[in-house]
Amino acid sequence: MVPPELDEGLPLERIKDFSLDELLGMAIKAEIGSREFYESLAQRADIEELKRKISWLAGEEKKHEELLRKIYAKMFPGKEVVFPEEHIGPELKPVARELQGVQDIIDLIRWAMKAEEMAAKFYAELENMVEGEDKKRLMRYLSDMEWGHYYTLKAEYELLLDWEMYSQMMHVGP
Amino acid sequence: MVPPELDEGLPLERIKDFSLDELLGMAIKAEIGSREFYESLAQRADIEELKRKISWLAGEEKKHEELLRKIYAKMFPGKEVVFPEEHIGPELKPVARELQGVQDIIDLIRWAMKAEEMAAKFYAELENMVEGEDKKRLMRYLSDMEWGHYYTLKAEYELLLDWEMYSQMMHVGP
Numbered sequence: 001m002v003p004p005e006l007d008e009g010l011p012l013e014r015i016k017d018f019s020l021d022e023l024l025g026m027a028i029k030a031e032i033g034s035r036e037f038y039e040s041l042a043q044r045a046d047i048e049e050l051k052r053k054i055s056w057l058a059g060e061e062k063k064h065e066e067l068l069r070k071i072y073a074k075m076f077p078g079k080e081v082v083f084p085e086e087h088i089g090p091e092l093k094p095v096a097r098e099l100q101g102v103q104d105i106i107d108l109i110r111w112a113m114k115a116e117e118m119a120a121k122f123y124a125e126l127e128n129m130v131e132g133e134d135k136k137r138l139m140r141y142l143s144d145m146e147w148g149h150y151y152t153l154k155a156e157y158e159l160l161l162d163w164e165m166y167s168q169m170m171h172v173g174p
Numbered sequence: 175m176v177p178p179e180l181d182e183g184l185p186l187e188r189i190k191d192f193s194l195d196e197l198l199g200m201a202i203k204a205e206i207g208s209r210e211f212y213e214s215l216a217q218r219a220d221i222e223e224l225k226r227k228i229s230w231l232a233g234e235e236k237k238h239e240e241l242l243r244k245i246y247a248k249m250f251p252g253k254e255v256v257f258p259e260e261h262i263g264p265e266l267k268p269v270a271r272e273l274q275g276v277q278d279i280i281d282l283i284r285w286a287m288k289a290e291e292m293a294a295k296f297y298a299e300l301e302n303m304v305e306g307e308d309k310k311r312l313m314r315y316l317s318d319m320e321w322g323h324y325y326t327l328k329a330e331y332e333l334l335l336d337w338e339m340y341s342q343m344m345h346v347g348p
Contacts, residue, residue: 056230067343134339144329148322155318159310165308168322170240 005037006111007091013116014087015125020075023126025082027142028068030091030119034112035061037092041108044099049170051157057149064142071138075130089118102163109160113153122147179211180285181265185235186292189262189299194249199256201316202242204265204293208286209235211266215282218273223344224330231323238316245312249304263292276337283334287327294320 002008015023038058042051072081092115099105122142127136159166176182189197212232216225246255266289273279297317301310333340 031210062337070343134336137336137339138343140332141329144325144332148325150324151318155315155322158314158318162308162311165311169244169312 003107003111004097005093005095005108006115007087007093009087009089009091009118012121012125015117015122015129016087018084018088019085020126020129021072021079021082022066022084023129024072024075026084026087027119027122027126028065028072028081029083030087030089030115030122031061031065031068034058034092034115034119035065036094037112040095041105041112044095045105047102047105047166047170050105050160053152053156057064057152060145060149064145065140067142075135084164089122091116102160105156106160109153113150113157114147116150116153120144120150155164177281178271179260179267179269179282179283180242180289181266181267183261183263183292186262186295186299188260189303191298192258192260192262194300194303195246195253196258196263197271197303198242198246200258200261201296201300202239202246202255203257203288204261204296205235205239208232208266208289208293209239210268211286214269215279215286218269219279221276221279221340221344224334227330231326234319234323238319241312241316245309248268249309262296263264264289276334280331280334283285283298283327283331287324290320290324290327294324295319306341 018026035058038054038061042054042058045051045054046090069081072079091113092112097119099108120143123139123146127143130136130139159169192200207231212228212235216228216232219225219228224271243255246253264285266286273282273327294317297313297320301313304310304313333343
């Protein structure tokens with residue numbers, strides 16, 4: 001079941017239906033959505049070690065947003081950022097509900113992994129679309145960072161599946 | 175050229191020549207070496223954003239060391255940790271020299287990427303060797319975390335290759 005915090009979005013191949021400014025707008029919107037998702041998840045998750053990791057992710061997404069805005073400003077000087085209604089790949093939204101135990105957290109992390117994986121692939125596609133080595137490099141940077149997030153989440157996800165061990169190994173309460 | 179901070183170590187297939195306690199000892203030693211490497215690199219690298227990322231990695235390796243010591247204590251109760259002379263894959267050592275500009279940093283990060291990649295593969299091999307779903311899960315956790323480090327480093331590496339852009343995008347001085 002897809003939770004309310006996730007909009008599945010369009011498949012990656014739809015990328016060709018949008019212009020570069022629209023795609024950058026989508027990317028900025030997605031970074032904002034991810035940051036708000038991680039911030040709200042960090043607030044609602046009651047596990048210290050996980051809170052710390054998730055807050056770190058929120059901070060990284062904030063920096064990505066700033067980086068993308070700079071790229072946009074360089075590529076489209078003076079033009080306001082366009083935020084299309086649609087977006088490619090899953091988009092994360094703030095967690096507005098009370099979480100019911102560790103299973104809810106596990107489910108949300110699984111969706112966040114999916115979103116990070118798609119974001120990594122999205123930036124890799126954008127690398128092919130932008131011109132100039134400097135812009136390609138920045139897209140590669142963002143793609144690699146999102147893969148980094150994916151594996152960080154995957155690691156926590158693996159351990160959370162065995163909650164008893166997680167609590168024991170990570171010094172956390174029941 | 176292999177820098178003084180890196181010992182290339184044995185190839186992954188030599189893993190079968192060691193017992194599990196020796197392999198865990200190697201892993202603990204490698205986590206200590208990586209932490210000291212990242213701590214010293216963070217001190218010597220004069221780029222704020224990079225310092226921050228590298229210090230974060232140092233903190234993660236410290237936690238991995240603690241986790242491995244717990245696993246060891248569970249698997250070999252009362253037994254002191256054995257640190258074999260040899261080790262599988264590259265081992266990082268503290269950076270004791272003055273770094274000469276960004277190229278030195280780029281080279282060290284490339285070697286750190288190699289070490290993280292091998293560490294990820296090493297833990298994946300250990301996953302096959304340990305018995306019990308809980309221990310396998312912990313090895314998967316460590317392997318995923320090291321992949322996370324690998325991609326975090328790869329992202330920085332990509333941008334550092336174009337130093338002019340890095341400085342401009344990351345608000346850093348010359």
